[in-house]
Amino acid sequence: MTPLTSCLLLSALLFSIGLAGALVRRNAILVLIGIELMLNAANLNFIAFWRYGSHAEALTGVMFVIFSIGVAAAEAAVGLALIISLYRHTRTTDVDKLNSMRG
Amino acid sequence: MPKDLSERIILLFTIFAILTVTGAVAAMSLRNLVHSVLALTVAFSGLAAVYLLLGAQFVGLAQILVYVGAVAILVVFAILLTRDSGTVPLISGGSWRLLRGSGIVVFAVFGVLAWAICHSSVGRHTVHLSHDTSIYEIGNVMMQRFALPLEIVGALLTVALIGAVTIAMQEKEGRR
Amino acid sequence: MGEAADQFFVNLLHRLVDHAPAGVAPILSSLLSVVAILAVFASLFAVTTILERKGLGRIQNRYGPNRVGPFGFLQPVADGIKSLTKEDIVPHSADRVVHYLAPLVLVFAAFSLYAVLPIGRNMVLADLDAGVLFFFAVSSVMGLTIFMAGWSSRNKYSLLGAMRAIAQMISYEVPLILVSVTVIMAAGSLSTVSIVEKQAGYIGVLPRWYVFTPWGFAGFVLFMIAATAESNRSPFDLPEGESEIVAGYYTEYSGFKFALFFLGEYLGLFAISGLGITLFLGGWAAPLSFLTWIPSYLWFFAKLLAMIALFIWVRGTLPRLRMDQLMNFAWKFMLPMALIDLVTAGVWHFLPQGALRWFVCGALVVVPYVLLSRWLMQGWKLEKRVYRFAE
Numbered sequence: 001m002t003p004l005t006s007c008l009l010l011s012a013l014l015f016s017i018g019l020a021g022a023l024v025r026r027n028a029i030l031v032l033i034g035i036e037l038m039l040n041a042a043n044l045n046f047i048a049f050w051r052y053g054s055h056a057e058a059l060t061g062v063m064f065v066i067f068s069i070g071v072a073a074a075e076a077a078v079g080l081a082l083i084i085s086l087y088r089h090t091r092t093t094d095v096d097k098l099n100s101m102r103g
Numbered sequence: 104m105p106k107d108l109s110e111r112i113i114l115l116f117t118i119f120a121i122l123t124v125t126g127a128v129a130a131m132s133l134r135n136l137v138h139s140v141l142a143l144t145v146a147f148s149g150l151a152a153v154y155l156l157l158g159a160q161f162v163g164l165a166q167i168l169v170y171v172g173a174v175a176i177l178v179v180f181a182i183l184l185t186r187d188s189g190t191v192p193l194i195s196g197g198s199w200r201l202l203r204g205s206g207i208v209v210f211a212v213f214g215v216l217a218w219a220i221c222h223s224s225v226g227r228h229t230v231h232l233s234h235d236t237s238i239y240e241i242g243n244v245m246m247q248r249f250a251l252p253l254e255i256v257g258a259l260l261t262v263a264l265i266g267a268v269t270i271a272m273q274e275k276e277g278r279r
Numbered sequence: 280m281g282e283a284a285d286q287f288f289v290n291l292l293h294r295l296v297d298h299a300p301a302g303v304a305p306i307l308s309s310l311l312s313v314v315a316i317l318a319v320f321a322s323l324f325a326v327t328t329i330l331e332r333k334g335l336g337r338i339q340n341r342y343g344p345n346r347v348g349p350f351g352f353l354q355p356v357a358d359g360i361k362s363l364t365k366e367d368i369v370p371h372s373a374d375r376v377v378h379y380l381a382p383l384v385l386v387f388a389a390f391s392l393y394a395v396l397p398i399g400r401n402m403v404l405a406d407l408d409a410g411v412l413f414f415f416a417v418s419s420v421m422g423l424t425i426f427m428a429g430w431s432s433r434n435k436y437s438l439l440g441a442m443r444a445i446a447q448m449i450s451y452e453v454p455l456i457l458v459s460v461t462v463i464m465a466a467g468s469l470s471t472v473s474i475v476e477k478q479a480g481y482i483g484v485l486p487r488w489y490v491f492t493p494w495g496f497a498g499f500v501l502f503m504i505a506a507t508a509e510s511n512r513s514p515f516d517l518p519e520g521e522s523e524i525v526a527g528y529y530t531e532y533s534g535f536k537f538a539l540f541f542l543g544e545y546l547g548l549f550a551i552s553g554l555g556i557t558l559f560l561g562g563w564a565a566p567l568s569f570l571t572w573i574p575s576y577l578w579f580f581a582k583l584l585a586m587i588a589l590f591i592w593v594r595g596t597l598p599r600l601r602m603d604q605l606m607n608f609a610w611k612f613m614l615p616m617a618l619i620d621l622v623t624a625g626v627w628h629f630l631p632q633g634a635l636r637w638f639v640c641g642a643l644v645v646v647p648y649v650l651l652s653r654w655l656m657q658g659w660k661l662e663k664r665v666y667r668f669a670e
Contacts, residue, residue, distance in 0.1 A: 003116075005220055010120045010153070012216035014127055014146075016209050021131030023205035029136060029181055033143055036174065037127055040150055043162075051157045059244045063252075065162050066245075069169050070256045074263035076174045080181040081267035087185040137430055141377065144423060164412045172419025172452075176445055179426055183442070238408050238469050 007048035015041035028083045028093045032076065039072050115156055123149030136182045144175045161241050285574045288315075289401045312404050316393050323583075324545045325355035331591050338595030362538040370433060370531050377431035382532065382539035385424040389546035391417050395471050396553040399563045399576030403472055410471035411463060414554055415456055418509070421547060422448045425518075425528050428540070432531035440527025443602065444511060444518035450609035451508035451515075457617035458498045458505065461624035462489055462558040471554075475562030484568045488561040493640040494623040497648075499559040501617055503589070506555060508609070510548040512590060514597035517605060552586040553579075611655055619647045 018037030021030060043065045050061025087093050126146030133139040147170040154163035245253055283290075296308045329344065329352055336343025345351035369378055395410035397403040407413050422445050429441020463469055466477040478488050489495035508515040519527035529540045556562060560582055563575035600608070623643040630636040 006116065006120070007153075007157070008220045009217060010123065012213060012220060013124055014150075015216070016213035017124070017127040017131055019212060020205065020209040023208065024202055025131065027136065029178060029185070030131070030139065033130060033139065033178065036143075036170075037130070037146070040147070040170075043166075044150060044153065047154055047157055047159050047162060051159070057240075059241060062159055062162055062241060063244060063249050065159070066165060066241075067249075067252055067256050069162075069165055070260060073169050073173060074260050076177055077267040078263050078270070080177055081270040083181055084184050085270045093185045138374075138377075141427065160407070160409050161412065164409050164416045167416040168412070168419055171423060172416065173449075176422060176426065176449065179423075179430075180442075180445075183430075183438075238412075239467075 002052075004048055004052040007044060007052075011041045011044040011048065014038075014044065026094050026096050028086070028095050028098070029080070031095060032079045032083070035079075036072065036076065039068065039075075043068055112156060116153065119149045119152040119156065122146075123153065137179065140175055140178050140182065143178075144171045147171050147175070161238055285400055285576075287574070288399070288576070309404065316398075316404065317390065320390075320393060320546060320549060321542070323549060323580075324542055325359070327545060327549075327587055328358070328541075329354050330587070331594075334588070334591045335595050338592070359538070362535055365534040367534040367536060368531075372433045373531065374431035374433070377427050378531075379536075381424050381428035381431060382536045382543065384427070385421060385543035386539050386546070388417050388420045388424065389543045389550065392547070392550035393553070396550065396557060397472050397475050397562050398553075398579050399574065402563075402576060406470060406472045409469045411459055411469045411474075411554075411558075414471075414550075415452070415459075418547070418551070419452065421543075424543075428532070429528035432528070434531050436524040436526075437528050437530045439524050440518045440530070443524075444528060447508055447511070447515060447518065447605060447609075450606060451505045451613065454501055454609065454613035454617040455505035455509060457614075457621055458501045459554075459558055461494055461498050461621050464621075464624055465489060465495075465628065471557050471562075475557055475564065478561040479564055481568035486561050486564060486566055486568070488559065488564075490559040492627060493637065493644050494620050494627055495559055497616070497620050497623070497644045499555070501613060501620065502555050502559065505613065506548075506551040507590065507593065508605075510544065510551055512548065513594040514600050515605060516599060517602060520599060548590065549583060549587070552583055552590070555586065556582045607655075612651065615651060616648065620644065 015038050018034045018041060020034075021037065022034030025031060025034065046061040046065045046068070050059070053061070083093055086098060090098060092098065123146050126142050126144075126149055129142035130139045130146055133142060147166060151163045151166040151170075154160075154166060292308060292311055295311060296304050299307045332354070333343035333345075333351065343351065344354040347353040347357045369375060392414055394404040395407055395413050397406075425444045425448075426441050429437040429439075429444070432438075462474060466474045468474060468477070478486070480487050485491065490499045511518050517523075519529070524530075529537060532540055556579065563579040565571045565573060565575075565578050623640050626643060627636060627640045630639060
């Protein structure tokens with residue numbers, strides 16, 4: 001198994017764990033955590049392809065991950081603010097109970 | 104085994120990979136939400152260590168700074184501010200169909216990904232870096248080729264900050 | 280002779296490692312450095328506790344500890360034995376694992392901060408390319424350990440203290456990092472070693488430290504305020520305000536774990552002072568050009584002790600802030616001033632050397648400072664304090 005393959009497999013495993021969590025768990029915060037894990041798996045792919053790809057000096061993979069981390073931080077902030085706001089409305093963070101469009 | 108990866112690096116990679124996966128599994132399966140956030144920080148730190156191992160020093164440290172230092176604490180605050188999420192069941196009652204469905208989806212996704220990775224030709228020919236990247240190069244690239252994306256990310260973060268504050272505060276103002 | 284004394288510890292390390300077989304040499308070398316750092320800073324912690332207690336005592340017009348050993352200087356030993364032999368109480372409903380892990384992770388994180396601090400010439404454990412970033416990444420982990428301690432204790436005072444500490448640390452981390460960015464911009468490097476090297480050299484007898492520039496001076500003052508808040512020291516010691524919330528996040532800790540928290544807090548203080556010295560005060564460089572014969576590490580520790588004395592002095596002088604004052608100060612004053620300082624550092628970089636540069640940059644720092652503080656103090660009714668004495 002080459003190093004690139006092992007990185008990609010780790011990333012796939014991480015993505016699947018995140019996906020499983022986001023699908024199975026019913027708490028909105030845990031769903032968000034699952035999404036964060038999936039984002040991280042994608043980041044690992046970028047780094048792995050940058051490290052073992054052919055144009056490493058262009059640093060595209062690294063830059064993509066840096067921007068992705070920035071966007072993920074924004075996403076977490078807004079997502080958690082939404083969850084808190086929803087909780088104030090409905091007194092629950094269970095995504096199954098949040099089935100009405102009118103708050 | 105390829106020659107450019109010495110045995111020590113393989114050992115370290117294995118340790119960090121196990122740490123990351125264990126943390127991720129624990130984060131997604133623990134009942135107590137705070138425990139699962141703490142497990143999540145373990146996963147993030149393991150991933151940061153993998154980045155450092157791959158020679159991406161800046162990304163690894165930024166990962167710790169942003170994910171462990173900021174996102175985890177943000178999540179913890181959200182957990183403490185929403186009372187019903189102290190301890191939550193692994194699967195909410197009666198949703199075995201959901202569990203079966205998501206199980207099928209997850210295993211299908213992982214199976215396809217793993218099959219594709221193992222059978223593609225990408226992994227076979229690896230070019231190894233002649234030099235480690237310095238922060239200086241990252242800075243240069245960021246300020247020249249990626250100046251516009253950098254500005255956009257800055258604007259996005261500002262908007263997100265203001266938006267998050269507005270969303271989270273709104274209710275309080277209305278009730279008073 | 281000066282050279283030999285300066286490089287004494289470096290040469291000693293090389294000589295010790297030379298005899299080891301080639302395979303274990305690098306591991307042995309870093310192990311010895313780590314042990315040295317642990318020993319030196321742990322004993323500095325002991326010295327600081329007694330100095331602080333005696334200094335505070337003098338400021339508050341009392342003696343301070345003076346019973347154990349000569350002038351009470353063996354007090355830390357007595358304190359250590361006491362904390363080791365005390366019963367380690369864990370609350371019944373506490374989350375045992377997290378409660379146990381919190382102080383350990385805190386001390387571990389605090390010690391790893393020293394990996395990137397250049398203590399003397401050629402005396403740094405890891406000259407990382409991104410040294411300053413490493414420092415901030417690790418110190419952000421300390422906020423999480425404080426949360427772990429406060430949450431796992433299942434005590435409302437602990438939780439309140441932890442929430443206060445985290446809110447405060449995150450708020451003051453923003454100006455702290457922004458102010459450090461000015462130095463990083465000026466030095467053109469994130470590596471602590473090369474930041475120190477950039478400040479080497481003298482103009483006449485005076486050093487070329489960043490603190491002797493308009494933006495550097497403003498930055499240093501902001502850095503010190505933010506560092507006080509980061510290390511939860513008075514006047515920013517709300518997280519452990521004993522008159523309000525018992526002892527904050529470590530209310531439920533006793534015995535050796537309490538001592539570990541104490542140690543971690545002081546180690547954080549030393550580390551952030553060390554970072555301030557590295558960024559603004561020229562690291563291990565001598566303050567005057569004719570004093571360079573004194574070994575570099577002695578200068579580092581002299582500066583560190585001076586910073587600690589300043590912290591003790593501030594603690595003995597200023598009263599504790601209120602939570603809203605603390606937050607307003609961070610977001611309405613520190614953050615704008617840090618941003619202005621960042622702009623000033625850029626202007627300084629592009630103006631030609633001379634008096635004009637000093638004038639423009641000085642004005643860029645002073646004018647916003649005056650205007651901002653006027654604006655913030657608008658509604659305040661400040662009167663001359665009237666003292667009333669017992670008849």
